[in-house]
Amino acid sequence: MKPVTNVIIAGVGGQGVVKASDILTEAVFRAGFDVKKSEIHGMSQRGGSVASDIRFGEQVLSPMVPPGEADFILVMTEDEAEAVESQLKAGGTLLTPESLPGYIDEDADADEDEETRLRLRCMNVALLGGLSAFLDIPDTCWREALCANLPKRAWEFNGKVFQLGRELVDQ
Amino acid sequence: MLDPTERLLLSGDAAVARAALDCGVHLGVGYPGTPSTEILEDFSKLGGNAEWAPNEKVALEVGIGAAFGGAAALVTMKHVGLNVAADPLFTVAYTGVPGALVIVSADDPGMHSSQNEQDNRNFAKAAGVPMFEPSDSQEAYDLTREAFRLSHKHQIPVLLRMTTRTCHSQTVLRRAAPIRITEPGAYQRDIKSRVMIPGYARPAHRRLRAKLAAIEQEFTGSELNYVVEGDRALGIIASGISYVHAREAAPEASFLKLTTTHPLPVALARKFAAGVERCIVIEEGDPYLVENLRAHGIPVEGKDEGYRFGELNVGLVRGILAHAPAPEPATPRGRPPQLCAGCPHRTVFATLARQNCIVTGDIGCYTLGVLPPFEAMDSCVCMGASIGVGLGLRHVLPPEEARRVVSVIGDSTFVHSGITGLVEMAYNPPPTGHLVLIVDNGTTAMTGFQEHPGTGKVLDHSPASKLSFEDLVKSIGITRVHVIDPTEDMRAFSDLVKACLDSGELAVVIARRPCLLAERKQTATERAAASQSCTP
Ligand SMILES: Cc1ncc(C[n+]2csc(CCOP(=O)(O)OP(=O)(O)O)c2C)c(N)n1
Ligand code: SF4
Numbered sequence: 154m155k156p157v158t159n160v161i162i163a164g165v166g167g168q169g170v171v172k173a174s175d176i177l178t179e180a181v182f183r184a185g186f187d188v189k190k191s192e193i194h195g196m197s198q199r200g201g202s203v204a205s206d207i208r209f210g211e212q213v214l215s216p217m218v219p220p221g222e223a224d225f226i227l228v229m230t231e232d233e234a235e236a237v238e239s240q241l242k243a244g245g246t247l248l249t250p251e252s253l254p255g256y257i258d259e260d261a262d263a264d265e266d267e268e269t270r271l272r273l274r275c276m277n278v279a280l281l282g283g284l285s286a287f288l289d290i291p292d293t294c295w296r297e298a299l300c301a302n303l304p305k306r307a308w309e310f311n312g313k314v315f316q317l318g319r320e321l322v323d324q
Numbered sequence: 325m326l327d328p329t330e331r332l333l334l335s336g337d338a339a340v341a342r343a344a345l346d347c348g349v350h351l352g353v354g355y356p357g358t359p360s361t362e363i364l365e366d367f368s369k370l371g372g373n374a375e376w377a378p379n380e381k382v383a384l385e386v387g388i389g390a391a392f393g394g395a396a397a398l399v400t401m402k403h404v405g406l407n408v409a410a411d412p413l414f415t416v417a418y419t420g421v422p423g424a425l426v427i428v429s430a431d432d433p434g435m436h437s438s439q440n441e442q443d444n445r446n447f448a449k450a451a452g453v454p455m456f457e458p459s460d461s462q463e464a465y466d467l468t469r470e471a472f473r474l475s476h477k478h479q480i481p482v483l484l485r486m487t488t489r490t491c492h493s494q495t496v497l498r499r500a501a502p503i504r505i506t507e508p509g510a511y512q513r514d515i516k517s518r519v520m521i522p523g524y525a526r527p528a529h530r531r532l533r534a535k536l537a538a539i540e541q542e543f544t545g546s547e548l549n550y551v552v553e554g555d556r557a558l559g560i561i562a563s564g565i566s567y568v569h570a571r572e573a574a575p576e577a578s579f580l581k582l583t584t585t586h587p588l589p590v591a592l593a594r595k596f597a598a599g600v601e602r603c604i605v606i607e608e609g610d611p612y613l614v615e616n617l618r619a620h621g622i623p624v625e626g627k628d629e630g631y632r633f634g635e636l637n638v639g640l641v642r643g644i645l646a647h648a649p650a651p652e653p654a655t656p657r658g659r660p661p662q663l664c665a666g667c668p669h670r671t672v673f674a675t676l677a678r679q680n681c682i683v684t685g686d687i688g689c690y691t692l693g694v695l696p697p698f699e700a701m702d703s704c705v706c707m708g709a710s711i712g713v714g715l716g717l718r719h720v721l722p723p724e725e726a727r728r729v730v731s732v733i734g735d736s737t738f739v740h741s742g743i744t745g746l747v748e749m750a751y752n753p754p755p756t757g758h759l760v761l762i763v764d765n766g767t768t769a770m771t772g773f774q775e776h777p778g779t780g781k782v783l784d785h786s787p788a789s790k791l792s793f794e795d796l797v798k799s800i801g802i803t804r805v806h807v808i809d810p811t812e813d814m815r816a817f818s819d820l821v822k823a824c825l826d827s828g829e830l831a832v833v834i835a836r837r838p839c840l841l842a843e844r845k846q847t848a849t850e851r852a853a854a855s856q857s858c859t860p
Pocket of ligand 1: 355356357358380402404405406408438439687688689690707733734735736737738765767768769770771839
């Protein structure tokens with residue numbers, strides 16, 4: 154049996170961790186894999202750490218990524234990386250905003266520049282785009298998963314940042 | 325028509341809701357509590373008849389009545405909720421039900437959002453009710469249906485024991501054809517079964533034990549419990565989430581997968597243990613399976629005591645199998661949650677901290693008042709305890725200390741189990757008086773903004789009769805009752821708290837200001853409802 158692929162998505166509440174994991178899970182589900190996704194939620198208040206485990210392959214048993222066996226870790230901000238890095242297996246890939254060079258214009262002020270503000274807000278989807286470059290999942294599955302998890306008015310912009318993340322990611 | 329090949333991706337909670345719909349559940353009733361809350365929310369969204377009760381005891385009693393009337397009733401709660409509902413549970417096991425009654429207990433090993441990590445498998449044994457434990461969403465779906473079938477067949481309440489991981493993990497499942505388990509008809513009177521005076525309860529207890537013996541027979545021959553043949557050198561007995569962790573940690577081993585963990589299929593376990601060289605039980609939490617199998621004389625190995633705490637995972641199971649000592653508890657990674665910026669509870673705790681109060685607290689978002697910068701809470705035991713604990717302190721502390729004691733309780737918590745505490749306060753007033761602060765943010769915020777009797781809306785947010793806290797408090801006999809928005813004028817709020825404490829009388833202050841997030845969520849929902857639907 155082929156080994157399962159282990160992904161962890163981490164951040165703090167309000168950064169779209171759960172949304173990103175929903176999209177990834179749905180995409181691999183549509184691609185026909187067995188998939189399990191596990192996350193801890195339940196506290197309504199903002200600001201606490203959130204992490205979601207997504208595992209997929211021919212057959213998945215435990216819904217939690219075993220300690221130190223993540224193939225990919227996505228973090229929404231640089232400072233969240235430290236808390237989860239130890240979960241990465243040797244040779245695994247850590248994707249942070251820095252993995253997408255040029256995605257955010259360093260000179261732009263997010264308060265002034267609408268594009269930068271939106272790009273920051275959609276960091277979760279941009280990182281998924283980056284992840285998609287490493288995974289063998291049909292494009293249609295990604296697109297359907299994005300549409301199924303986002304309101305219609307957000308489709309176009311998220312489609313764009315997904316594609317951007319995919320192109321910018323340094324492999 | 326049902327397409328049997330259609331794959332669904334659902335959480336365990338959503339799977340229970342779907343199964344309840346697919347086996348004709350007439351009524352779902354519960355009280356919110358992570359990780360069980362989504363079951364009834366999803367059941368309602370699917371078109372099921374679902375309601376929030378004021379607390380778990382009432383929820384179970386409503387479920388019992390429905391099942392006495394011949395209906396199929398689903399009752400949901402988190403693990404500590406079953407403590408509240410334990411009184412009816414232990415006796416409905418005796419009475420039995422002509423319809424069907426399934427109680428979901430959602431345990432929280434690791435205490436992701438709970439005040440303890442009690443293992444409710446012990447309740448199944450103590451009360452004498454059959455128990456199922458699913459390992460994933462497919463099993464949550466199948467076992468919900470199976471639990472209703474068994475409940476109706478043996479006229480007995482059944483416990484479906486889930487955990488945070490099975491409730492909140494999403495896994496793939498396929499539905500089965502819809503069925504109807506039972507239909508209510510004209511009321512069938514059965515005094516000797518349902519009126520538990522001692523004379524009728526004694527034979528009822530014997531009937532319960534006979535039912536359990538028959539069910540154990542059924543479970544022993546059931547496909548729900550099965551052996552996975554592997555290397556005979558290592559045999560693992562496991563149930564629930566522990567089973568999938570163990571399968572992954574030791575793919576070569578032989579397994580006895582237990583799905584019915586009360587009554588235990590003892591003959592099956594005995595045969596399995598005899599057929600392997602090393603037989604070990606892998607289980608999260610208390611040594612429930614180990615102790616009960618050993619009590620039947622089955623020689624099984626258990627885990628080191630250090631593994632009792634928290635959740636298991638694949639790595640920890642490997643440790644248990646290798647006799648490795650349990651690792652030191654990991655420091656929780658990342659940041660703890662905090663009261664939202666602009667949360668009305670913030671003003672309340674800033675005030676109490678400044679006035680150097682002794683605060684007996686309660687459970688909800690406002691429990692976070694214990695964290696810096698406020699650190700304005702001195703106790704938090706269980707829902708409703710703030711009032712009784714505050715009164716106890718008032719009774720015994722020296723007067724100058726007693727005067728500093730304040731009980732703080734949320735609106736949903738007040739309805740859940742604060743009212744009787746207030747009756748105690750009026751009935752046995754402490755010599756220095758007392759102050760109860762109801763922090764009324766108009767929602768059950770902690771568990772995801774559910775309605776309760778004080779919000780004037782029911783589960784699906786449609787209007788209902790609204791409980792007036794001020795009228796209720798006055799009718800209990802407390803005359804000093806104030807309603808104030810603590811955020812409007814902090815000074816006025818602070819002065820009011822001080823005046824109440826100085827009065828030496830019994831006082832209730834209702835600090836009323838809506839939860840910020842709930843308000844935002846509501847406007848967002850209204851906006852979404854107003855705009856057109858956008859399903860692709
Ligand atoms: C017996 C029991 N049932 C349910 C829960 C889960 N729970 C914790 S706090 C809470 C209610 C919180 O609502 P409220 O008192 O209104 O405070 P808020 O979170 O809105 O500040 C619930 C349902 C629990 N801890 N114990
Ligand atoms: S969810 Fe509401 S009650 Fe809870 S911390 Fe945030 S604003 Fe306060």
